[in-house]
Structures are given as structure tokens and as C-alpha cells.
Amino acid sequence: MRILVIEDDGMLGDAMATGLRQNGWEAVCAADARAARVALVDHAYDAVLLDLSLPDGSGLAVLKTMRERYDGTPVLIVSARDKLSDRIAGLDIGADDYLTKPFELDELYARLRALLRRSQGRVSPVLTWGDVVLDPARRAVTRGGQAIALSVHEYATLLALMERRPRPVTREQLEAVIYGSDGTIESNTIAVYIHQLRRKLHETMIVTVHGYGYRIGEAES
DSSP states (O other): OEEEEEOSOHHHHHHHHHHHHHTTOEEEEEOSHHHHHHHHHHSOOSEEEEOSEETTEEHHHHHHHHHHTTOOOOEEEEESOOOHHHHHHHHHHTOSEEEESSOOHHHHHHHHHHHHHHHHTOOOSSEEETTEEEETTTTEEEETTEEOOOOHHHHHHHHHHHHHTTSOEEHHHHHHHHHOTTOOOOTTHHHHHHHHHHHHTOTTTEEEETTTEEEEOOOOO
16 A cells, blocks of 8 residues: 655654554655645555644645545544544544544554555454455454464565455565555565465465565465
């Protein structure tokens, strides 16, 4: 999942982006309204985390522009404005949820997972493939009811693939999810994680899309 973080506080924005990547999401940051508008026009996102107080405008104006363009991307407002009138205004303009600062990152992730489930029409909070179950809330993976130990990077790779199922994911997208845009890794690193996941879970679970990347295959009946 590709998340746009619109936040003018550099330290907070970086912390949010880092946490999102550690949870298997791809995160892109915008520090002001202008950068946010450009990002929203140039790229598609699965969700937006939106601060209301931006140095060159209001986050509400960014949200209003999105909805006027019929952009239905789920939006979670993350703001220090905690008045009831602010929350009502944000929700009425088109936000899907509202979280006030300060907040615990775990609550942010939980609200974001719920937002993404609703946008996908998915009721269950867990992701399944045959007898493999991935529970994002507990960061746990089981096969046939037995816990499977995965490294942080193996887990992030599996989560990125399962959340995008049945769409394929490029190697570059997986690298961005795991390491961020500034990460420098060896060319075969993603292939190593895929090999380990196949070995620990099932050989046919992850399919190689030659010349593109990987995707979750059809579960065996």
C-alpha cells in the first residue's frame, strides 16, 4: 500500500513514514500544501495522512480540492486541533477519520488498517492464503495454526504482497516498502526474501512475474 504523509513537522513526518515502512507500507512525504497537491495529481495513493496546519495553506483546502476532483482516496486527518468543531469540519469536508495529536503510533497504524479495509470492502482484519494467515494487528503469521517466525524484512515483503493481491508488485516497489527511497541494497536482496518466504510458507504461494516482480498466486484447494 502506498501512503502519502502530508506533515510539515519534519521529525514527526519522518517518524510516521519510518513506522509505516516497518509495517509493510510504502510511504511518501509532503511538507506543505503545494507539494501535497503535486503529489496527489502525479501519483495514486491508497490512503492519505493529512495535517491541517501547513506552512502555505490549510490541510482542509487540500482535502476540499481532492473531493472536488472526485478523488475518493481515504483520508485520515492527523492534527493538533482537538476542538469538536474542527473534527466536524474535517469529516464534513470529506475526511474518513480524525486523529488528534499527540498520539501513539500503534493507534495510527490501527486506524489506517481499518481505513484501508473499508476502502477495499474487506471485513476481516486478517489476510489469508490457504492455511497461511497474516494478522497485521499482531504482526503475526501462522501456517496451519502454527506460528511462523519471519524476519522484519520478510514480514514486510509478505504484507506488501498480500495487501496488493492479486496485483503484481515490482521489485522497486518492494524495495521502497522495506528500505524507503534512500535505501541502498544489493540487487538480489528481494529475491532472497522471496526464497525464504517460499521455504517457510509454501513454494507456490509467491509467483514470479518475469520482467516485472512478484505476486501472490492462487491458493491450492
